[in-house]
Amino acid sequence: MTAPQSKASAATTHQVQSGDTFWIIGKKYGVPVKTLMSTNKKSSHLLFIGEKLVIPQTITAAEMDLLARLVNAEAKGEPYAGKVAVASVVLNRVDSSLFPNSISSVIYQKDQGYYAFTPVQNGAINSPADASAKAAVKEALAFRGMGKGSLYFYNPKTAKSTWITSRQVTVNIGNHRFAK
CATH class of the missing domain: 1.10.10.2520 (Cell wall hydrolase SleB, domain 1)
Structure with a gap:
């Protein structure tokens, strides 16, 4: 999957797989964990397999x-x-x-x-x-x-x-x- 070229580009999504954590997903896409959680309205680190997360583009x-x-x-x-x-x-x-x-x-x-x-x-x-x-x-x-x-x-x-x-x-x- 290629990263969007600018902040104005459409957001990427990620389907949670077994073993995924916010930290692993954040590292994969280069997105702050706090931003990832906030964007997806998460107050805990709990993730569910198959859940789709919005991956915001924070830098180009x-x-x-x-x-x-x-x-x-x-x-x-x-x-x-x-x-x-x-x-x-x-x-x-x-x-x-x-x-x-x-x-x-x-x-x-x-x-x-x-x-x-x-x-x-x-x-x-x-x-x-x-x-x-x-x-x-x-x-x-x-x-x-x-x-x-x-x-x-x-x-x-x-x-x-x-x-x-x-x-x-x-x-x-x-x-x-x-x-x-």
Whole structure:
């Protein structure tokens, strides 16, 4: 099944199979569990085999690809959990009043002449995303709104900014430190 190309496209439906959970369905389609439950007017996690769920389109295929390419470039060689966390940082920024309100605006944001993300500055974002980065984006989307609110990440071995190292650390994964 192909994903709709824009937010205006018709919603997809999913017929619940044995073993399905909101988490599994959310990861499959890249939809926040909270949004999936809300869209389907569910107040509990109970699902019934054969039940049809509406799968809302929360981001476009182009946004998903851009985010996956950023994750691929920023977290290459990092554990899968680190890739999910990098994608979550971008989504948390979109949801924060401190940052622009779209994935592309967050990724391409400039401050004092520099892009917020090194792969944008050096062109690495233009390389295709691998399967792991794409899966990490879908997982981050499913997890959206349930994490620790990280807005930043950095490598403590290479970070030169005293400002970034002063931020409240939320988690360490691989070579990255995540903070808010």
